[in-house]
Amino acid sequence: MTTVFIKGLGLIGSSLVRAIRAQHPTFKIIGNDIDEKACSYALEHKIIDQAATDLDEAAAADFIILATPVSTIINDLQQLAKLPLKKKVIISDVGSTKQEVLKAAIPLQKKGITFIGGHPMAGSHKTGVTAGRIDLFENAFYFLVETESNNPACLQLQNLLQRTRVKWLLISSKEHDQLVGQISHLPHVIASSLVNQTQHFFEDSPLGMRMAAGGFKSITRIASSDPVMWSAILQSNSKIIVHQIEQYIRELENIKRAIENNDQTRIFSFFESAKNSRDQLGPEKVGQLPDFFDLFINIPDQVGAIADITHLLALNQINLVNIHILEIREDIDGVLQLTFMREEDRVQAEKKLSQNNYVVLRRD
Structure with missing residues (x-):
């Protein structure tokens, strides 16, 4: 059985795990997080199969993913270099910087362990394990650092994360x-x-x-x-x-x-x-960089106006991730800012709102 160990069950880590679970339902997933409540939630909702108490339990894994702050990733790489890991284990991270992380991985690589630096360019205004979503990374760039597209380990990592539906981009750590x-x-x-x-x-x-x-x-x-x-x-x-x-x-x-x-x-x-x-x-x-897609519309200043709009979007199964009333107005009516994770959601929302006589001011 293939075993995946992931440290860090926040927004990014738990979203990756959800994607791995969907693509590879038979894989065993072991999760670790400094927040015990995050582990409990992940277990309760079957996001992970087992909660680990420390990094030592990564020794039996076929894949190790580090989804914590960069400073913690660097410390964990140093600790992993001291563990009796599987010879063919593939280790990766999701840190926002790569040169320091790659330096920290050198002792592992000297032992013949494969490390591929990674960074998915996606996020949300929400945080924590409860905010994780299987489609968080869809159409976003996912950087893979200091590797080649035909590298067998690189192909295995991409297969592991196939359900994220990202756009892979190979790049040097400096760039x-x-x-x-x-x-x-x-x-x-x-x-x-x-x-x-x-x-x-x-x-x-x-x-x-x-x-x-x-x-x-x-x-x-x-x-x-x-x-x-x-x-x-x-x-x-x-x-x-x-x-x-x-x-x-x-x-x-x-x-x-x-x-x-x-x-x-x-x-x-x-x-x-x-x-x-x-x-x-x-x-x-x-090329599509990860971003939020905003739609600004006029709304009448009356009770229930916002509820009507959100109800319309919900009926059409359009995912709205944020909503904001612009308090300083240049228009006679109120201005409502609707934020979507995907461009197609914004396009669909604009179509449905226009059909219902809402005036679109602009899109960003």
């Missing part, structure tokens, strides 16, 4: 860390710093933060991410992120000088360049 640093890590730093700066700015004005809705909430949504996880990410990718922060500061300084000098040509160019680049983003341009 990976630079890429995610710019499109993921730096935006999290910017969003969090903007929220902190705004909080300080409105210290003497309680009304200020209450009014910080609409666009402000949209661009700072990722600031709600787990601080423990992001502390570990920045620590493991520090050099790259510091360099990218310095470049971003220079960009801010450039627009600051343009504003000070009333240089309307440079100011216009600043916004025009950003708009043109932003408009090029999307599945039809660069």
Whole structure:
């Protein structure tokens, strides 16, 4: 019997396990998590077959997946190198940075153990084992680091995770860390710093933060991410992120000088360049990157309006992952932001809402 050991039963880990269970129902799945309640929930809902008390129980596994913060992954790789693992075991992780993780895996590789660095580019505003979903990774990129497509171990790992329905992408660890640093890590730093700066700015004005809705909430949504996880990410990718922060500061300084000098040509160019680049983003341009898909609609300011919309979506089995009322309105009616995990859900929702005379303002 094939045995899979997974450490970390949060959103990512439990979603992977659900996909493995669906594709390989006869595989034995052993789970471990620092939160005993997560293990209990996973056992109760048959997400895992057995709960492990420590990493030593991974010694009997054919596959080992580490789905914890990067700092923990590094420590676990060092511990696994000391265990009597199966010779043909395949070890992988889902960490957000890869160069430090690959360094930590060297002692294992010197012993002939296969390690393939991995990183699924997907997530949710929800966390924990209860938030896991079998379709969380569908159509998202899943990075496999420092491996080749014809590597037998790589093919076995892809087969194990086939039900995730991801788009596999092979990449070097350096390129990976630079890429995610710019499109993921730096935006999290910017969003969090903007929220902190705004909080300080409105210290003497309680009304200020209450009014910080609409666009402000949209661009700072990722600031709600787990601080423990992001502390570990920045620590493991520090050099790259510091360099990218310095470049971003220079960009801010450039627009600051343009504003000070009333240089309307440079100011216009600043916004025009950003708009043109932003408009090029999307599945039809660069391949589908994991994202949330938003739909903004007008709703009448009356009792039951939101309930009518959610009921309509539920009747048509359209999965809605988040809903938000924009509190600062540019339109006569209210503006409702509906968030979907998949593009096809948004398309279907727009079709059904339009058929029921709801006005779509825009889609992001």
